[in-house]
Amino acid sequence: MSADRLYASLLDLVALPSTSGHEEHVRQYLETTLQAQGLTTSVDSAGNLIAFLPGQGRPLLLNAHMDRVPPGRGQRPILRDGVLYSDGSSNLGADDAAGLAIILETLRRLQERSQPHPPIVALFTVQEESGLQGARAFDPTPWQVSDGIVFDNAFEAGVVVSRGAHYEAFDVEITGRTGHPGKDLSQVVNAVEIFRRAAYPHGSLANDQTRILIGRIEGGSARNAVPDRVLLQGELRSFEESEQIEGYREWLRRAFDEAAQQAGGQARLHFVPHCGAYVVAEDEPLLTLYRQVLTDRGAQLQLRPTFIGSDASALRPRLRVFTISTGVVNEHSPAEYVPLRPLEQLVEDTLEVLRRWSGSV
Structure with a gap:
C-alpha cells in the first residue's frame, strides 16, 4: 500500500x-x-x-x-x-x-x-x-x-x-576584571554581577506580540576566580512593526551598557536578523x-x-x-x-x- x-x-x-x-x-x-x-x-x-x-x-x-x-x-x-x-x-x-x-x-x-x-x-x-x-x-x-x-x-x-514573526538572534559580551575572591576586591569587576543587574527586556511583551529570550549563558574560568567575561546568546521574536523592534534593540543595548558602566566594565551587543515578519x-x-x-x-x-x-x-x-x-x-x-x-x-x-x-x- x-x-x-x-x-x-x-x-x-x-x-x-x-x-x-x-x-x-x-x-x-x-x-x-x-x-x-x-x-x-x-x-x-x-x-x-x-x-x-x-x-x-x-x-x-x-x-x-x-x-x-x-x-x-x-x-x-x-x-x-x-x-x-x-x-x-x-x-x-x-x-x-x-x-x-x-x-x-x-x-x-x-x-x-x-x-x-x-x-x-x-x-x-x-x-x-x-x-x-x-x-x-x-x-x-x-x-x-x-x-x-x-x-x-x-x-x-x-x-x-x-x-x-520577525526573528533575530543577538549576542552580548560582558567584560570585567578578574581577581582572587579571597583577596582585595576593590579593583575587580564581576561580569556575572553586571548581567544580574542589567534591566533588559525579556519574556512575553506587548500583549505577547514580542518575545525575548536569553537561552545560553557562558562565563567564568574557575570556581575561585571572579568572572571577568560572560557571553549571552539570545533571540527576539516579534509581530510588531520595525519601529517597535528597533526600540527593543535599543532597550537591550542601553540596559547592558548602563549596568556595565556602573560597575566599571564593558558590554558589546551584536544583532543578526534572520527573517522578517x-x-x-x-x-x-x-x-x-x-x-x-x-x-x-x-x-x-x-x-x-x-x-x-x-x-x-x-x-x-x-x-x-x-x-x-x-x-x-x-x-x-x-x-x-x-x-x-x-x-x-x-x-x-x-x-x-x-x-x-x-x-x-
Whole structure:
C-alpha cells in the first residue's frame, strides 16, 4: 500500500543522522530516491537539493528542510497505536523528515496515477534550524516559480501558518576584571554581577506580540576566580512593526551598557536578523485552492499565527508560499512524536491541490 510506503520513507529518513551543515546522508538518500523515479536533480551552492518534475501550467514549489537540531542522531523509533515516537535517546527528527516524506510520496503518486499536475520544483533545504540559511540562498528565478507550499511543523497536521514573526538572534559580551575572591576586591569587576543587574527586556511583551529570550549563558574560568567575561546568546521574536523592534534593540543595548558602566566594565551587543515578519493574505490563489480542497472533503481551513520560524519566513519576500503543518509534537526534544495517519491525508490533499493548480490560469 502507498500509505505503508509513506511510513517506510519516514522510517528511512529518521534513521539517518542530520544536523545543520551535515545533511549529506539525507541529501544522498533523497537524491538517489528521486533519480530512481526519473526526476532530474541538482545541488546548488548552498547545498540545497532541487528536484524537478515537468508538468502543465504554472510551476509550483514544494519545500521541506533536511536538517534537524542536535543531537540529531539517526534512530529506530517506536511505533505505537499509529503514532511514531522517539526511542528517547535523541530527538526523533520528524521535524522535518515528515515534510520530506510527504513530498517524496506525493511525487511518487503523481507519476503512478498519471494525473495532471504543474511543473514541480521540490526544494530540500539545508540549515533551516540554524537561521534558514538554505532557503535564504535559494534563487527561484531559473525555475520560474512564484507560489508554493512549505511542509514543516507548527500546529496540528493541516493547519496553515497565517502569520510569521520577525526573528533575530543577538549576542552580548560582558567584560570585567578578574581577581582572587579571597583577596582585595576593590579593583575587580564581576561580569556575572553586571548581567544580574542589567534591566533588559525579556519574556512575553506587548500583549505577547514580542518575545525575548536569553537561552545560553557562558562565563567564568574557575570556581575561585571572579568572572571577568560572560557571553549571552539570545533571540527576539516579534509581530510588531520595525519601529517597535528597533526600540527593543535599543532597550537591550542601553540596559547592558548602563549596568556595565556602573560597575566599571564593558558590554558589546551584536544583532543578526534572520527573517522578517510576514502575513499570508487569505485570498492568495494557492491558499484559496487549498481551502476549496478541504471544503470539498468536509474539512475546514485553519489559519494560525506562530512565533516558530520556517523556510517560509525566508522565502516569502520572493515567493507566495505558506506553511502547512505536519503535526509533529514536542519537536526538538527526546519526547518528539508524530501521528502517522494525518500524513497520508496531507499527501492526498496535496495531490488534489496539484491537480487543480495545473488547470488554473
